[in-house]
Amino acid sequence: AKDEDLPVFGTIASQFNDPGTNALYKALMDTLVAKTGADLQSTMSAADEMSEKIWIIPPQRTRYLSEISENNRRYDEQVRRQAAIADQLYGLYSAVLTFGGPDLLGSDDQMIGRSDDRSASEPDRPAASSQELEALIRKFEELKKDLDPHIWDMLRNWEAEAKRYQDEFYTYQVRGKEIKVPNHTESLSHLQIPKVALPKFKSWGDKVRWAMQENT
Numbered sequence: 001a002k003d004e005d006l007p008v009f010g011t012i013a014s015q016f017n018d019p020g021t022n023a024l025y026k027a028l029m030d031t032l033v034a035k036t037g038a039d040l041q042s043t044m045s046a047a048d049e050m051s052e053k054i055w056i057i058p059p060q061r062t063r064y065l066s067e068i069s070e071n072n073r074r075y076d077e078q079v080r081r082q083a084a085i086a087d088q089l090y091g092l093y094s095a096v097l098t099f100g101g102p103d104l105l106g107s108d109d110q111m112i113g114r115s116d117d118r119s120a121s122e123p124d125r126p127a128a129s130s131q132e133l134e135a136l137i138r139k140f141e142e143l144k145k146d147l148d149p150h151i152w153d154m155l156r157n158w159e160a161e162a163k164r165y166q167d168e169f170y171t172y173q174v175r176g177k178e179i180k181v182p183n184h185t186e187s188l189s190h191l192q193i194p195k196v197a198l199p200k201f202k203s204w205g206d207k208v209r210w211a212m213q214e215n216t
Contacts, residue, residue, distance in 0.1 A: 061161045079212045086155065087205030092140040104140055105156055111119050154211055155204055165196045 006179035007027060022044065029042040057064065075200055093104050144152065154161075169180040184192040201207045 075195055077199065079209060082148055082151055083208040085143060085203040086208045087203060089140060089143055090135055090204035096136050137150060139165060151208055158207060162198050163199060
């Protein structure tokens with residue numbers, strides 16, 4: 001007998017409307033009618049299609065949960081690296097301010113060569129040579145290149161953003177429309193309780209970890 005005449009059907013019964021299962025049913029009913037003469041002729045038309053596995057999760061994505069966990073681990077490692085860089089920058093920043101240097105957080109301009117003016121205007125601070133200050137500032141600017149620009153912007157705008165949560169309303173724009181959300185709830189004793197309490201961090205590394213991990 002020819003292969004196509006053999007009563008062999010490839011079926012995947014777990015799938016709805018499986019072509020192989022439909023063909024098997026049609027062949028069984030036709031055989032039953034032919035052998036018994038019963039009035040059970042099926043009106044279903046079986047297509048000449050082969051059963052094909054329909055995947056809920058495609059084979060190439062069977063590791064999707066692992067991909068998610070790996071991506072989370074990579075993100076956590078990135079946060080650790082950026083926080084470590086921010087901590088070093090904060091140490092240099094504090095040293096520059098201690099010795100009468102400029103506020104490196106206040107501007108993106110290169111600060112080298114501007115230390116003399118700050119030292120003269122703040123005589124109470126410990127004295128440091130221009131070369132020492134410039135070395136600290138140069139190291140700061142060099143290390144800052146390894147910090148993500150978005151994180152640097154976050155550090156520079158930390159106080160301004162904190163003030164937005166301390167104001168009476170938090171204001172933002174949606175499709176050109178200004179939305180105002182009250183920042184406080186009033187207690188029974190008429191105390192203003194803030195809805196968002198930002199941490200009182202000083203270290204830049206702590207701020208980076210909080211901003212990137214707490215999803216604010």
